[in-house]
Amino acid sequence: MRPRYDVLSIFPEYLQPLELSLIGKARKSGLLSLTVTDLRDFTTDRHRTVDDTPYGGGAGMVMKPEPWAQALESVLEARGDADVVDEPPAEGEERHDSRPLLVVPSPAGNVFTQRTAEAFAQERHIVFACGRYEGIDERVLDWAGERFRVMPVSLGDYVLNGGEVAVMAMVEATARLLPGVIGNPESLVEESHSDGLLEYPVYTKPAVWRDRAVPDVLLSGNHAVIARARRDWQIERTARRRPDLIEALDESDLNARDRSV
Numbered sequence: 001m002r003p004r005y006d007v008l009s010i011f012p013e014y015l016q017p018l019e020l021s022l023i024g025k026a027r028k029s030g031l032l033s034l035t036v037t038d039l040r041d042f043t044t045d046r047h048r049t050v051d052d053t054p055y056g057g058g059a060g061m062v063m064k065p066e067p068w069a070q071a072l073e074s075v076l077e078a079r080g081d082a083d084v085v086d087e088p089p090a091e092g093e094e095r096h097d098s099r100p101l102l103v104v105p106s107p108a109g110n111v112f113t114q115r116t117a118e119a120f121a122q123e124r125h126i127v128f129a130c131g132r133y134e135g136i137d138e139r140v141l142d143w144a145g146e147r148f149r150v151m152p153v154s155l156g157d158y159v160l161n162g163g164e165v166a167v168m169a170m171v172e173a174t175a176r177l178l179p180g181v182i183g184n185p186e187s188l189v190e191e192s193h194s195d196g197l198l199e200y201p202v203y204t205k206p207a208v209w210r211d212r213a214v215p216d217v218l219l220s221g222n223h224a225v226i227a228r229a230r231r232d233w234q235i236e237r238t239a240r241r242r243p244d245l246i247e248a249l250d251e252s253d254l255n256a257r258d259r260s261v
């Protein structure tokens with residue numbers, strides 16, 4: 001599967017870092033396609049206006065609906081299935097929803113986690129809509145629901161000026177899970193959150209650096225003992241920094257840790 005990612009933004013140049021490094025290489029080698037489109041290309045007035053004052057008053061501006069609808073329709077046409085109608089499901093089968101995913105970074109979204117990235121990595125086509133100002137006219141998300149699976153997504157409990165930074169983070173977190181993007185897929189297995197825990201501390205040469213030695217266990221060559229020590233460090237680090245994650249830890253792991261201490 002060659003996933004296709006579309007990004008709609010009034011600051012397309014903001015997404016240029018996605019042309020660099022591993023994601024850039026993956027795009028060049030055809031592992032994924034990523035197209036960034038300027039929302040202003042879908043305005044019709046001389047000033048290429050994308051925002052207007054909010055109904056009901058309040059500070060700031062709201063993104064006008066029509067440019068978004070035109071841009072989203074254009075993305076579907078480019079994909080070649082603007083009017084795709086899903087085949088009726090076979091007897092007893094789940095209806096297959098071939099609509100692309102429309103991800104809208106927003107402080108009011110569902111929280112993006114590693115599980116979300118894993119789900120996104122299974123998607124054939126994701127459209128990322130970068131909101132600016134106070135947000136996008138809500139009717140756009142309602143209208144888009146006929147042609148997309150619409151998903152407001154938050155990176156965390158803070159407010160950015162626009163969705164571009166959030167999209168870069170989500171595209172990177174997703175694309176790195178695609179086959180062939182990361183040189184050594186082994187490195188994906190033991191990283192933070194892949195097993196529900198934070199990752200263990202890492203060390204490299206020299207063995208003693210500014211009077212600080214690498215933990216002896218890592219120099220022992222005993223892989224079972226090293227694996228146990230690393231698991232313990234993961235549990236301790238997670239309990240200290242992210243107690244909210246620790247509940248998810250399987251009871252047997254905690255018991256095993258107590259026995260090994």
Ligand SMILES: COc1cc(COC(=O)c2cn[nH]c2)cc(-c2cccnc2)c1
Nearest residue numbers: 106107131135154155156159160162163
């Ligand atoms: C689509 O509507 C949006 C999108 C964004 C950009 O995304 C984030 O800020 C974000 C994404 N994950 N966590 C935060 C910001 C606003 C916004 C700005 C100012 C006041 N109120 C709302 C609105």
